[in-house]
Structure formats: C-alpha cells, structure tokens
Amino acid sequence: MFQPTGPHLSLPTASSVIDAVRDPTSVVFNLDGYQVLAACDLPLGGRRVSAVANSVEAACPDCGVVSTRVHQRTRQKVKDLGVGGKDIELVIIKPRFLCAEAACARRTFTQVTDQLPFRARCTARLKAAAVEAVLDEGMPIWRTCARYQLGWATINTAVTADALTIPAPDMVPVRALGIDEHRFARAKWFKHPETAQWCRVEPWMSTFVDADTGHILGVVDGRSSANITRWLKQRSQAWLEQLQVVAIDPSSAFRNAVRQVLPAVEISVDHWHVVRLGNQMLTEVRQRVTREVLGRRGRKEDSVWAHRMLLLRAGDRLTDAGLHRLEQVFDDEDYEQVAAAWAVKERLRALLAARDIPAVQNARIDFEMAVAAADMAETDKLAATVAKWWTEIKVFVRTQVTNARTESANTGIKQIKRTGRGFRNQKNYQSRILGTSVRQTRRRRRIPHQQGLHAQR
Ligand SMILES: [Zn+2]
Known part of the structure; x- marks a missing residue:
C-alpha cells in the first residue's frame, strides 16, 4: 500500500x-x-x-x-x-x-x-482555483469539472457564494451611472393558455454600470421603466445623492425612470446610439430609393448597393479613393436623395463631435439646414428624435459621459452566455455576471478616476 x-x-x-x-x-x-x-x-x-x-x-x-x-x-x-x-x-x-x-x-x-x-x-484552494477558472478565464463549468475532478453543483455553489461576497452597490462610490439593456436569451414563442394566441417573449435584462470603471453594479429583469425604478429605489439616499450624471440609450422608458427617481440628476444620451439612428435612416433611404429607381432590391452590380458600407463610414475619415467612389454614386441624379441623407448623417456626426455648447448649437443649425434641404420623411423623423433628446445630447457634449463601458460590460456578458451555452437559470447567470465584473474591476482598480466633470459648463 x-x-x-x-x-x-x-x-x-x-x-x-x-x-x-x-x-x-x-x-x-x-x-x-x-x-x-x-x-x-x-x-x-x-x-x-x-x-x-x-x-x-x-x-x-x-x-x-x-x-x-x-x-x-x-x-x-x-x-x-x-x-x-x-x-x-x-x-x-x-x-x-x-x-x-x-x-x-x-x-x-x-x-x-x-x-x-x-x-x-475538498480543500478550499481547490475550490478557489475552480472559481478562478470560471470567473477569470471564462471557462464553462462542465470543463472546470473535468479539470478539477469536482461536481457541477460544487463548483456552481462556490461561484454563487463568491458572487455573494460582492460589495453592495451602495458601498461603491459612483459619480456617473450607465444603464443599458441586453437580451439574455433568444426570443421565445408561447401559446397563451386562454386566448390560444402565440405571443413573442423577448427575455431582456438591464444592467447598471459605473460608467467610469465598467463595474457592473446590478442586473434586473426586463427593460421597462418599472424595473429600472425599482432597482434605483432600493439604493440608499446617500448613494443616489452622489450621482451626477446617468448615461442611457435613447429609450423613453429609461429616461422616465431616471426622471422619476432622480429629478436633479443630469441625463446624458449615449452618442453611439444616436449615430446608429442616423445610419439606420441612411440605410432606409438607400433601400427605398433603390426600389423606386430600379423596381427591385439592390444587387452587387449597382454602385449604391456596392458602396453601402462606405456610406455608413465616418465621412471625415474616408480615404481619397473612398471619397471618389462616393462622389461617383452621388453624381447620379437618381440617387440625389441618398446624397442628401448622407449629408444629414454627417451633420449629425459633426453635432455629436462638438465639445462645448456654442459649438453644438452651431452644429445643430447646420444639421437642421441639411434636414430642410433633404425634405424626406426619414430625415424629418431623425430631426424629431434629435429635438426630443436635445437636452440629453447637450449634457453628453458637456460631460462626455457615455455608455461605452456599459457596452463593453455587455460584450463581457455575451461572452459569459456563450461559454455557458445559454443559461437556463437566471440566478446563475446574474451571479456569474456580477462575479466576473467585480473581479475584473478589482484587477484594474488603478484606472484614474475622471475629474473635472463640470469644467466646461
Ligand atoms: Zn462541548
């Protein structure tokens, strides 16, 4: 022996x-x-x-x-x-x-x-190694089981327990809060038991992130105003009072929730989402005009279709060859509406790139002139959205608080979902997200805190 x-x-x-x-x-x-x-x-x-x-x-x-x-x-x-x-x-x-x-x-x-x-x-050091593999390396639990010879439930319990050691959101000093939504699983169809009608259910989740560090503070089900309000109301008064800015997507539900709970806090709209609305508008115009001119969808031999990605690229960063190709598209009289829509999109980008209030106000005049010249339903709709979010756009220009870190957190969340091959248990999913995020934030604590938020006021 x-x-x-x-x-x-x-x-x-x-x-x-x-x-x-x-x-x-x-x-x-x-x-x-x-x-x-x-x-x-x-x-x-x-x-x-x-x-x-x-x-x-x-x-x-x-x-x-x-x-x-x-x-x-x-x-x-x-x-x-x-x-x-x-x-x-x-x-x-x-x-x-x-x-x-x-x-x-x-x-x-x-x-x-x-x-x-x-x-x-099993020893505590073995469990710690398994938790590290799951949360830091993003290893799926089933593979961690094989590597460390532990059962699935043992590792999952240890991972969940690790999530419970996360500091409560109220203990984390936050100046700028980011709120963002993401879909937690594929859309599903359910047959309503009474009406026998099929209804589509989209499992959305909303994440609350420290916009400066990317630390995920909380995850809630759904993306309605009520869900956001509930999470915010659970926070302490002191925590709510330290908030200066909240960055959101252009979503009325988010804006209403923040207005209701935090009437004194400034709301910044995320500029990338506004740029995306501009790009969507341009794509809609291109597709409509192509149908009107050719009576069919675009094909690769049509120059406006072939250059559809070039249209969406930042105009001021195009190469000479790229600009030349775009000019060829715009020279065609049939596509002058596309050219007008492109001009509106570029004015919108210039507006969002402004760094102070006088500059953004001037940029808006240029934008409105381009919209008036274009005179299309799609561009008018975009101008109406900009008008609706004008206060929040100005806050963005002044504070530069964006959802960029929230978005990168969402990318991390999607990665977690991918390694987990889709989570069926929402609690496990949430604890994995919070656990991974807090460990990442601890590792990069040295990131300097942004200062001088109101310097440009
Ligand atoms: Zn005893």
Missing part, C-alpha cells in the same frame, strides 16, 4: 508541534494545519499523499472548552489541487476530540482549518 517517503511516521505530539519547524515535504505541500506523513506514486498515475492534522488540542465548537483528549483518529479522502503536474489523492488523518465539558451536549468534534472547514470533501 503506502511507500513512505521518510523514516519518521510518528503522529504529532505536543512537543513536536511546539517546536513548529515543518519538514521540507510539508513546506512544499503547504496545507495549513497538516503535515505530510507519506507520499507514493499510484500504479495508474497520480500520487497519494497522506497528511496528518498537527493539532494536539482544540476548542469544542459548542461550549468552547479546550480539549486534548483524543477519542479516535479519522481517516478521510479529500480532493486537492495537483502538485508538480500530477493529480493528488489526498488522505487526511485528523483527531476526533472528546469534549472536556461534562455539561456539554456535544460529545466529540474534529479539527477544522481554513483549508478544510467543517465537513469539507
């Missing part, structure tokens, strides 16, 4: 523990509270390590009376991290003490250490 590595196999005595110089094997193995007794290679690979608890006394967990009376020594297999590239089969031997207090209801108890808490079947 055991091929002992060293000559001494003695169990610890009071004097040997007090001397407290660990033998080299125990130092290398480094399991607190245990000393390595023997190690051997197993015939099918791997190693078996026997370690013995070095406590000679312990306090009863119920009455606290210290006992030195050993009732028996128990031998137990526990799982542990591999050492030197080999899997370990760890056998621990620990004393079961008799409680020294006659009046105590508990008769016996065993030693507990940080690495091997009460009833643990």
Whole structure:
C-alpha cells in the first residue's frame, strides 16, 4: 500500500508541534494545519499523499472548552489541487476530540482549518482555483469539472457564494451611472393558455454600470421603466445623492425612470446610439430609393448597393479613393436623395463631435439646414428624435459621459452566455455576471478616476 517517503511516521505530539519547524515535504505541500506523513506514486498515475492534522488540542465548537483528549483518529479522502503536474489523492488523518465539558451536549468534534472547514470533501484552494477558472478565464463549468475532478453543483455553489461576497452597490462610490439593456436569451414563442394566441417573449435584462470603471453594479429583469425604478429605489439616499450624471440609450422608458427617481440628476444620451439612428435612416433611404429607381432590391452590380458600407463610414475619415467612389454614386441624379441623407448623417456626426455648447448649437443649425434641404420623411423623423433628446445630447457634449463601458460590460456578458451555452437559470447567470465584473474591476482598480466633470459648463 503506502511507500513512505521518510523514516519518521510518528503522529504529532505536543512537543513536536511546539517546536513548529515543518519538514521540507510539508513546506512544499503547504496545507495549513497538516503535515505530510507519506507520499507514493499510484500504479495508474497520480500520487497519494497522506497528511496528518498537527493539532494536539482544540476548542469544542459548542461550549468552547479546550480539549486534548483524543477519542479516535479519522481517516478521510479529500480532493486537492495537483502538485508538480500530477493529480493528488489526498488522505487526511485528523483527531476526533472528546469534549472536556461534562455539561456539554456535544460529545466529540474534529479539527477544522481554513483549508478544510467543517465537513469539507475538498480543500478550499481547490475550490478557489475552480472559481478562478470560471470567473477569470471564462471557462464553462462542465470543463472546470473535468479539470478539477469536482461536481457541477460544487463548483456552481462556490461561484454563487463568491458572487455573494460582492460589495453592495451602495458601498461603491459612483459619480456617473450607465444603464443599458441586453437580451439574455433568444426570443421565445408561447401559446397563451386562454386566448390560444402565440405571443413573442423577448427575455431582456438591464444592467447598471459605473460608467467610469465598467463595474457592473446590478442586473434586473426586463427593460421597462418599472424595473429600472425599482432597482434605483432600493439604493440608499446617500448613494443616489452622489450621482451626477446617468448615461442611457435613447429609450423613453429609461429616461422616465431616471426622471422619476432622480429629478436633479443630469441625463446624458449615449452618442453611439444616436449615430446608429442616423445610419439606420441612411440605410432606409438607400433601400427605398433603390426600389423606386430600379423596381427591385439592390444587387452587387449597382454602385449604391456596392458602396453601402462606405456610406455608413465616418465621412471625415474616408480615404481619397473612398471619397471618389462616393462622389461617383452621388453624381447620379437618381440617387440625389441618398446624397442628401448622407449629408444629414454627417451633420449629425459633426453635432455629436462638438465639445462645448456654442459649438453644438452651431452644429445643430447646420444639421437642421441639411434636414430642410433633404425634405424626406426619414430625415424629418431623425430631426424629431434629435429635438426630443436635445437636452440629453447637450449634457453628453458637456460631460462626455457615455455608455461605452456599459457596452463593453455587455460584450463581457455575451461572452459569459456563450461559454455557458445559454443559461437556463437566471440566478446563475446574474451571479456569474456580477462575479466576473467585480473581479475584473478589482484587477484594474488603478484606472484614474475622471475629474473635472463640470469644467466646461
Ligand atoms: Zn462541548
């Protein structure tokens, strides 16, 4: 059976523990509270390590009376991290003490250490490594199970427990809050039990992020005003009062929720979403005009279709060759509406690139002139949206607070969903998102905090 590595196999005595110089094997193995007794290679690979608890006394967990009376020594297999590239089969031997207090209801108890808490079947360091693999490396749990020889439920419980150590959002100082939505799973169709009609359900989630650091503060179901309001109302008054700006997508539901709970806070609309509306408008115009001119959808031999991506690119960053190709499209009289729509889109981009209020007001005049010249339903609709969000656009220009970090958090969330092959349990999904985010934020804490928010006012 055991091929002992060293000559001494003695169990610890009071004097040997007090001397407290660990033998080299125990130092290398480094399991607190245990000393390595023997190690051997197993015939099918791997190693078996026997370690013995070095406590000679312990306090009863119920009455606290210290006992030195050993009732028996128990031998137990526990799982542990591999050492030197080999899997370990760890056998621990620990004393079961008799409680020294006659009046105590508990008769016996065993030693507990940080690495091997009460009833643990695997070491804390093994669990920590598994949690790290899931949350830091984005490894799916099923693969982590295989690597660390642990059960799915064990790892999932450890990951969820790690999420519970996340600081409450109220403890995180936040100056700028980002609110963003993302779809948590594919849209599903359900047959309504009463009306027998099929209804489409889109499982949306909304994330609350520190817009400066990208730290996810919370995740809630849905994207309605009520869901946002509920989360905000759960925050402490002090936390709400420190908020200066909230960055949102151009969503009326988000705006209403923030207005309701935080009437004094400024709302900044995310400029990328506004640019995207401009690009959508241009695409709609291109498709409509192509249908009108050719009586069919665009094909690759049509220059306006071939250059559809060029149209959406930033006009001021086009190469000369790119500009030349666009001019060729615009020279065609049939496509003058596309040219007008492109001009509107570029004026919108210039407007959002303004860095102070006078500049953005001038840029809006240019934008409105381009809209008037274009004189199309699509461009009028875009101008109406800009008018509706004008206050929030000005806040963006002045503060430059955007949802960029919220968006990158959402990319991280989608990555989590991909490695998890779609989550069916929403609680697991949320704990994974929060756990991953908080560890990322801890790693990049050194990011300097943006200062001078109102410098340009
Ligand atoms: Zn006791």
